[in-house]
Amino acid sequence: MTLPARVQEPGTTQTVHPGEAGAGAVRRTVLPGGLRVITESMPTVRSAAFGIWAGIGSRDESPADAGASHYLEHVLFKGTRRRSALEISAAIDAVGGDLNAFTAKEYTCYYARVLDDDLPLAADVVSDMVASSVNRPEDVEAERGVILEEIHMRDDDPGDLIHDEFSIALYGDAPLGRPILGTVESINALTRDRIHGYYTRHYVPQNLVVAVAGNIDHDEVVRLVTRAFEDRLGGDDVPAAPRIDGDPVPAAPSVRVLDKDTEQAHVILGGVGVSRTDERRFALGVLNAALGGGMSSRLFQEIREKRGLAYSVYSYTSQYADTGVFGVYAGCQPGKVDEVLSICRDEIARIADQGIEGEELDRGKGQLRGAMVLGLEDSGSRMSRIGKSELVYESYLPIEEVLGRIEAVTPDDIRAVAQSVLAAPQALTVIGPFGDRDFTL
Amino acid sequence: MTLPARVQEPGTTQTVHPGEAGAGAVRRTVLPGGLRVITESMPTVRSAAFGIWAGIGSRDESPADAGASHYLEHVLFKGTRRRSALEISAAIDAVGGDLNAFTAKEYTCYYARVLDDDLPLAADVVSDMVASSVNRPEDVEAERGVILEEIHMRDDDPGDLIHDEFSIALYGDAPLGRPILGTVESINALTRDRIHGYYTRHYVPQNLVVAVAGNIDHDEVVRLVTRAFEDRLGGDDVPAAPRIDGDPVPAAPSVRVLDKDTEQAHVILGGVGVSRTDERRFALGVLNAALGGGMSSRLFQEIREKRGLAYSVYSYTSQYADTGVFGVYAGCQPGKVDEVLSICRDEIARIADQGIEGEELDRGKGQLRGAMVLGLEDSGSRMSRIGKSELVYESYLPIEEVLGRIEAVTPDDIRAVAQSVLAAPQALTVIGPFGDRDFTL
Numbered sequence: 059m060t061l062p063a064r065v066q067e068p069g070t071t072q073t074v075h076p077g078e079a080g081a082g083a084v085r086r087t088v089l090p091g092g093l094r095v096i097t098e099s100m101p102t103v104r105s106a107a108f109g110i111w112a113g114i115g116s117r118d119e120s121p122a123d124a125g126a127s128h129y130l131e132h133v134l135f136k137g138t139r140r141r142s143a144l145e146i147s148a149a150i151d152a153v154g155g156d157l158n159a160f161t162a163k164e165y166t167c168y169y170a171r172v173l174d175d176d177l178p179l180a181a182d183v184v185s186d187m188v189a190s191s192v193n194r195p196e197d198v199e200a201e202r203g204v205i206l207e208e209i210h211m212r213d214d215d216p217g218d219l220i221h222d223e224f225s226i227a228l229y230g231d232a233p234l235g236r237p238i239l240g241t242v243e244s245i246n247a248l249t250r251d252r253i254h255g256y257y258t259r260h261y262v263p264q265n266l267v268v269a270v271a272g273n274i275d276h277d278e279v280v281r282l283v284t285r286a287f288e289d290r291l292g293g294d295d296v297p298a299a300p301r302i303d304g305d306p307v308p309a310a311p312s313v314r315v316l317d318k319d320t321e322q323a324h325v326i327l328g329g330v331g332v333s334r335t336d337e338r339r340f341a342l343g344v345l346n347a348a349l350g351g352g353m354s355s356r357l358f359q360e361i362r363e364k365r366g367l368a369y370s371v372y373s374y375t376s377q378y379a380d381t382g383v384f385g386v387y388a389g390c391q392p393g394k395v396d397e398v399l400s401i402c403r404d405e406i407a408r409i410a411d412q413g414i415e416g417e418e419l420d421r422g423k424g425q426l427r428g429a430m431v432l433g434l435e436d437s438g439s440r441m442s443r444i445g446k447s448e449l450v451y452e453s454y455l456p457i458e459e460v461l462g463r464i465e466a467v468t469p470d471d472i473r474a475v476a477q478s479v480l481a482a483p484q485a486l487t488v489i490g491p492f493g494d495r496d497f498t499l
Numbered sequence: 500m501t502l503p504a505r506v507q508e509p510g511t512t513q514t515v516h517p518g519e520a521g522a523g524a525v526r527r528t529v530l531p532g533g534l535r536v537i538t539e540s541m542p543t544v545r546s547a548a549f550g551i552w553a554g555i556g557s558r559d560e561s562p563a564d565a566g567a568s569h570y571l572e573h574v575l576f577k578g579t580r581r582r583s584a585l586e587i588s589a590a591i592d593a594v595g596g597d598l599n600a601f602t603a604k605e606y607t608c609y610y611a612r613v614l615d616d617d618l619p620l621a622a623d624v625v626s627d628m629v630a631s632s633v634n635r636p637e638d639v640e641a642e643r644g645v646i647l648e649e650i651h652m653r654d655d656d657p658g659d660l661i662h663d664e665f666s667i668a669l670y671g672d673a674p675l676g677r678p679i680l681g682t683v684e685s686i687n688a689l690t691r692d693r694i695h696g697y698y699t700r701h702y703v704p705q706n707l708v709v710a711v712a713g714n715i716d717h718d719e720v721v722r723l724v725t726r727a728f729e730d731r732l733g734g735d736d737v738p739a740a741p742r743i744d745g746d747p748v749p750a751a752p753s754v755r756v757l758d759k760d761t762e763q764a765h766v767i768l769g770g771v772g773v774s775r776t777d778e779r780r781f782a783l784g785v786l787n788a789a790l791g792g793g794m795s796s797r798l799f800q801e802i803r804e805k806r807g808l809a810y811s812v813y814s815y816t817s818q819y820a821d822t823g824v825f826g827v828y829a830g831c832q833p834g835k836v837d838e839v840l841s842i843c844r845d846e847i848a849r850i851a852d853q854g855i856e857g858e859e860l861d862r863g864k865g866q867l868r869g870a871m872v873l874g875l876e877d878s879g880s881r882m883s884r885i886g887k888s889e890l891v892y893e894s895y896l897p898i899e900e901v902l903g904r905i906e907a908v909t910p911d912d913i914r915a916v917a918q919s920v921l922a923a924p925q926a927l928t929v930i931g932p933f934g935d936r937d938f939t940l
Contacts, residue, residue, distance in 0.1 A: 173869060421593045
């Protein structure tokens with residue numbers, strides 16, 4: 059039986075999934091101090107993706123730390139005890155690799171995708187950034203300007219801004235409601251010492267997962283990571299700070315209207331979905347595909363195909379540890395926003411009432427299955443899948459098992475999740491030239 | 500010797516590139532009527548990408564047709580003699596495939612990426628859309644609203660809008676200067692008959708290339724395409740309308756300022772680059788990587804890393820049949836735009852004067868090489884590469900040869916192309932809250 063990482067003995071390695079004929083084998087080693095290394099072999103590719111996942115995101119921030127996870131992600135590119143910012147980027151650019159990072163609400167990921175021969179280099183550079191960042195005051199200062207520009211760029215793109223506004227509408231002041239980027243005020247208030255303290259507190263081996271996929275050998279990866287992290291594996295075994303976000307359930311239905319001089323109106327209507335361990339997530343995935351996941355979905359057909367009201371219209375779901383989000387987005391003429399909202403409400407109500415079945419159900423399953431299998435030919439996607447699983451589930455669900463769960467979704471499962479998730483949207487956000495016009499849920 | 504397609508006899512097949520051990524073989528068949536089918540085998544993947552490339556884009560539009568190529572691309576999803584819009588999208592959604600299209604200045608591409616077993620379905624659906632579109636008046640009408648929303652969405656995103664504005668600044672009224680989307684006025688003026696006429700005139704076998712990559716068999720692909728196009732291969736051999744854009748060289752240096760109430764200022768400074776057959780394109784590619792292509796590039800280091808002035812800053816090149824574009828983009832605080840422009844000008848002048856050499860040259864080559872090789876693990880990228888090559892070069896340049904040309908770039912090549920391309924930027928575009936402030940090149 060495969061053990062979850064938290065009960066796997068440090069210093070041991072286990073095969074989490076055997077794979078087939080040498081391909082797709084997933085193995086995990088827990089190093090002293092609790093650093094987990096998980097790999098997946100893809101012997102038919104020539105690339106390797108090396109990622110480090112930290113179990114820290116905007117959801118772990120107190121109001122005074124708002125934006126610190128993402129700020130820190132930027133600062134980690136600025137220099138280590140051994141490398142300047144230029145040396146970090148030049149090393150990966152020289153081999154034509156792709157070095158990047160992203161911060162989410164519950165985790166932060168740093169990764170490089172390179173040709174397989176360059177894996178030792180990628181492992182050394184990314185590990186060095188994460189394990190030995192010096193966070194110099196002058197670098198924290200320079201990066202403050204960069205992050206303020208990132209915030210301004212988001213503010214100038216209403217199709218991006220509306221997602222942050224919707225989180226506020228749904229979760230209010232809870233950490234899950236706050237934008238990952240922080241605010242101009244919170245970024246201006248963060249000091250080097252706070253950023254550095256955040257780093258030393260959260261970037262501890264127990265809170266990190268190294269995930270590697272591609273044409274790689276597990277034992278070699280473990281050797282590379284052990285060498286790169288050697289100063290940090292001395293059994294300092296500091297547990298990660300616990301998540302501070304206790305009650306992310308929205309208190310009350312909420313409408314948020316942002317008056318902005320845009321050509322288009324942007325709307326999101328939605329509410330709380332399901333958590334990432336909720337068994338209903340497969341049914342909600344199929345439902346989401348049928349409602350607004352593709353070109354054949356109901357919302358696309360009604361709003362775009364038949365009426366030509368929007369260019370971009372879709373539904374989506376997000377999963378977090380103990381909650382989730384479900385939403386419907388559309389961008390349309392400001393004068394058509396009532397018509398578009400009315401169609402969204404009707405389609406949501408109809409599907410909550412009747413569910414989906416027959417061909418539409420099969421198509422929703424096919425969409426989920428195909429998108430998943432097609433996505434897995436890329437070493438970067440495989441790395442993300444195993445890294446995220448390890449960090450957020452502490453276990454690995456084989457692809458065949460996920461496909462089986464999708465296949466097993468019944469019309470009754472769909473109806474049940476539709477009634478509980480869709481029946482009563484809890485939040486509406488609108489951006490556009492609406493002055494002080496009121497909107498109602 | 501490999502023949503270019505225009506002299507390959509209809510009804511024959513040739514191996515354009517032998518590949519190695521069954522992988523990477525590229526074969527081309529010219530069907531009666533001149534339809535070309537080019538494939539690349541990737542026996543280690545489970546996917547297949549099926550694309551049809553039409554040699555028609557915004558550059559082929561008269562002022563009265565402005566936006567017609569892109570409008571038509573939308574209409575081709577609306578129904579054929581055999582399928583409704585819903586049947587087109589449902590067929591591909593059901594197998595979890597990715598069906599999409601895009602329109603560029605010199606070509607339009609329709610494609611589906613699916614699991615290899617679903618290739619016959621993908622070939623049938625995409626071929627049907629391209630070969631048998633009915634372009635019903637009511638569908639043309641509904642889609643007009645969608646395209647107007649796409650234009651409005653572009654207008655609301657200044658980081659996207661500035662690229663269209665820069666084309667106008669550089670090429671003015673020439674077709675190459677006009678936005679691919681058309682304008683609100685031109686889209687409102689296009690009739691069903693004009694759109695349909697545009698379709699029958701340009702979507703002729705001689706002007707189409709079918710490109711397929713993945714776990715596929717060339718002979719099977721040829722059978723599938725022959726069956727799907729059977730009505731259209733009766734030797735109607737209509738040549739494509741010639742390109743109407745005679746003289747795309749900018750007449751005079753040009754500055755274009757768009758006053759807009761944005762948080763950020765967006766700027767592009769640049770000029771004419773090199774054409775896609777220009778031997779200097781490899782040197783310009785390496786130069787571009789060093790100037791603004793990655794995190795270790797001069798512009799990124801000076802503007803973002805050292806001074807924290809921008810989140811997004813980069814240089815880029817585009818190639819067309821007989822010309823090209825070179826540009827530098829940055830988004831920054833409106834109050835910092837002069838400082839950012841001054842750094843861009845200095846870096847451009849310095850590199851035009853001194854070129855690059857040594858480690859920086861090697862790094863630029865490494866970046867180009869790595870990005871190219873890493874990109875080729877995806878069946879979609881391979882399909883794009885062979886389809887575009889066939890359509891725009893009428894020949895195939897093997898990957899090894901491209902890598903060899905990159906490797907062969909010398910410091911002298913760099914200096915030569917830097918002096919001719921970079922020395923005198925011909926256009927500047929600025930978007931931001933600048934009222935009627937003047938800017939100079």
